Amino acid sequence: MTARELQTLRQQVENLRLRNAQLEAQLGWQQSNEPDLFRFLFDTMDEGFCVIEFFDGPHGPLSDYVHVLANTAYARHAGIADVTGQKLREMVPDEADDWVARYGEVLRTGKPLQFEQELVATGRVLSVTTFRIEPAERRQVAVLFKDVTERHRAEAALQQLNEQLEQRVAIALAERSLLAELVEHSIARVQVVDSSLTFLAINQRAAKDFHYLFGRTPRSGDSLVECLAGFPAEQQIAMAYWRRALAGESFTEVITYAKRHFESRFTPLRDAAGHITGAYLFVYDITRRITEQQRLLEAEKALRQAQKMEAVGQLTGGIAHDFNNLLAGILGAQELMHQRLRQDRHGDLPALLDSACDSAQRAATLVQRLLAFSRQQTLQPQPTHIGTLVQGMHELISRSVGPSIEVICHFDDHDSVAFIDPPQLESALLNLCINARDAMPAGGRITIDISQLELQTDLAKALEVPVGRYLCLAVMDSGQGMSAEIVARAVEPFFTTKPPGRNTGLGLSMVYGFLRQSGGQLQISSQPGEGTCMRLYLPWTPKTVPLCPAPINPVAQAQAVTRRITLVEDQAPLRAVITEVLQDLGHQVVSHANGPSALAGPGEPELLITDIGLPGGLDGRQVADAFRARWPNLPVLFITGYDAQATLNGRPLPAQARVLTKPFTLEALVEQVAQLLH
Structure with a gap:
């Protein structure tokens, strides 16, 4: 007999032995139990059940086992069908050592064992209960198990979630710790209160400053109101600020205390739903910045x-x-x-x-x-028909520029009304025409044009004026023109391109200052050899606004009725001249050198004439206020050698009041008196 035939015979004998053992196990099972009842329970039970029998294999004694018995639930839980008669190392060779070690320990010791282990071949996790079948010589172990894969996965997922939550909590705690550390050592003084003004938090710097100012060191849980007890003024101010923040307002206040300046930023504290639960305060010491x-x-x-x-x-x-x-x-x-x-x-x-x-x-x-250059001269703007004004100046301009220069006017006469001071505009226009004349020594042409336009956002912003409607009074000449450098400096005070002694450099500055004070603008366009265009943008006024009435005859008005006039002027020569002029017109004049003397004078005047700058402790405005306190409707004529706008401290002129700037002509004085008395 050959070796191969001998090996085949041995294998057949082994198979017969295993089959005999299987039959004996089945017979023993059936003999030890009531066959029908236990077979029913065995096949219908929910847990998987099998009996395994160890044998000596190529890997050594008791190194393998065969499934000699298995119920229907085995396949459902383990995921392997028809397991009866199958050897472990043929079924799951990669996992055989682990399972042999588990069940081999039970076979050797006889101690039952419970454990959970993954069956890698099917990816299922099994919860196993195993015990030895007696006698031990049978080499059999009973295995009861169920599939707990879903529970195991859920537990693993829960474990992972717990680990993630723990990690997030750790990160949040670290962030909170970091933020708390930053806030605690911040240069800002930080206070947080709830809606009842109880401290929720206060950092070290804020607590230290609070103790320095009020002698108490507040802590979380303390009442802010109680901490400020004994300081009623500070308590009242603090409560007002905190209540604003608790009402939902975010704001910043600069507070000066103990010769130091603090910037306090109050902000409401809201929960996740947006409801206000308190407020917090950041305070910065800005003393150095101030x-x-x-x-x-x-x-x-x-x-x-x-x-x-x-x-x-x-x-x-x-x-x-x-x-x-x-x-x-x-x-x-x-x-x-x-x-x-x-x-x-x-x-x-x-x-x-x-x-x-x-x-x-x-x-x-x-x-x-x-x-005019300082932009502080007193203006008396009024609705003015620009076309009529220019037409009335045509002859004067022509005489001023000379016969070698042609003056041409183009304008629409129907709606050229602006709110402007007419004499100042006349002076500005004449100034521009004289400048144009100087730019044309050999003669040329001056064109005066009036147009109406609507300044939109971009152009208004470029001209530095509000958006709206304007009149554009343009003065164009055919002269030498100017370079860009000269145009850029043209309105600078004292700047001039003329020889020394011929010009002060204040002409264009005066025009520019007058226009800016009037709410308008001056725009210069020029190129060397191509002439110059000066555009005066004037505030437009609807034509429905009544124009200023024609002046009355001052002499006739003054001589019609005798009036009582009080004059206050500290300069004796001027006081004497004004008194004599008004008396020549038939008025009764009581003159004084200062305010107290005038206020002590008898009688009720019908007109007060007062210098603005007066000695004796009362200026002209104060004198006028005192007189008007007695006689509210008393007209007043202010006269001044200074700039009236500055001496009035920017206050508007009261009703029935005028300003006359020194030096003035007697005719101008008489006219102003007549207007006020009229």
Whole structure:
């Protein structure tokens, strides 16, 4: 017999032995139980059940086992069908060692065992109860099990969720700890209160400052109201701020306390639903910033003062020549008048008087230009028909620019009404035409155009004026033009391209200042060799607004009725002149050198004339207020040698009041008196 045949015979014998053991186990099972009942229970039970029998295999003694018996639920729980008669190492060779170790321990010791283990081949987790079948020589172990894969997965998922939650809690706690650490050591003073003003939190810096200011160190759970007990004023202010925050308002307040400045930012505290549950406060010490700002303001003031001093220097060098010439003319005319009076030659006096008056008027005009440059001259705007104004100036402009220059006017006459000061606009227009004349020494053409336009957002922003309707008064010349550099500096004070002594450089500055104060703008367009266009944007007024009535005859009005007038003027020569002029018109004039003297005077005046700058502790505005406290409807004429806007401290003129700027003509004085009395 060959070795191969011998091996085959041995295998057949082994199979017969195993089959015999299986039959004996079945017979033993059936013999030890009531066959029908236990077979029914065995086949219908929910748990998987099997009996395994160990045998010696190629891997050593008791290294394998065979399933000698299995119920129907075995396949449902283990996922393997027809297991009876199958060997472990043939079924799951990769897992055989683990299962042999488990059940082999039960076979050797006889101790039952419960465990859970995954059957990798099917991916199921089994909960197993196993015990040895006696006697031990049978080498049999009973296995009862069920599929707990879903429970195991749920437990694993729950475990993973718990681990994730633990990780998130750890991260949140770390973040909270970090934020708490940052807040605790922040430079900001942090306070948090609930709706009952009980401290929820307060950081170290805030608690330290609170103790320094109020002698108490608040902690979480303390009442803010009680912590401020003994400081009623501070308590009242603090409660007002916190109540605003608890009402839902977020705001910032700058508080000065104990010579220090604090920026306090109050914010409501809301829950996840958006309901207000409290409020919190961040306080920053901004004392250093405020101090630096104050230093910066002082430096800016010093810079502006230096600029003013520089401007004064430029003024001295730029217009001293003009003033000296004007004063020389006035003094010379007066000296000649004295000589003519001594020589009894009266025939030359009118001409000398005209010369002195002309020089004085030119000096006054120069002062008005300076005030216009500062944008502080007193304006008296009124609805003005620009077309009529330009038409009325046509002859004056033509004479001023000379016969070699043609003056052409183009404008729509139907709706050219602006709210402007007419004399100032006339002066500005004449100034621009004279500048145009100087740019055309060989002659040329000046075109004056009036148009109406609506300034939209972009153009209005570029011109730095509000959006709306404007009148554009354009003065165009055919002269030499200007470079971009000169255009950029054209409205600067004292800037001029003319030779020294011929111009002060205040003309365009005066025009620009007048327009800006009037709510308008000046725009310059020019190219070298192509002429210049000056556009004056004026605030438009509907034509339905009534125009200013024509002036009445002041002399006729003044002489019609005698009125009682109180005059307050500290300069005796001017006081005497005004008194004499008004008395010549038939009025009763009571003059005073200061306010207290005037207030002590008897009788009720029908007109008060007062200088704004007065000695004696009361200025003209205060004198007028005192008089009007007695007689509310009393008309007032203010006269001043300073700028009226500045001396009135920016306050508007009261009703039935006018301002007359020195120097003024007697005719202007009489007209203003007549208007007020009328």
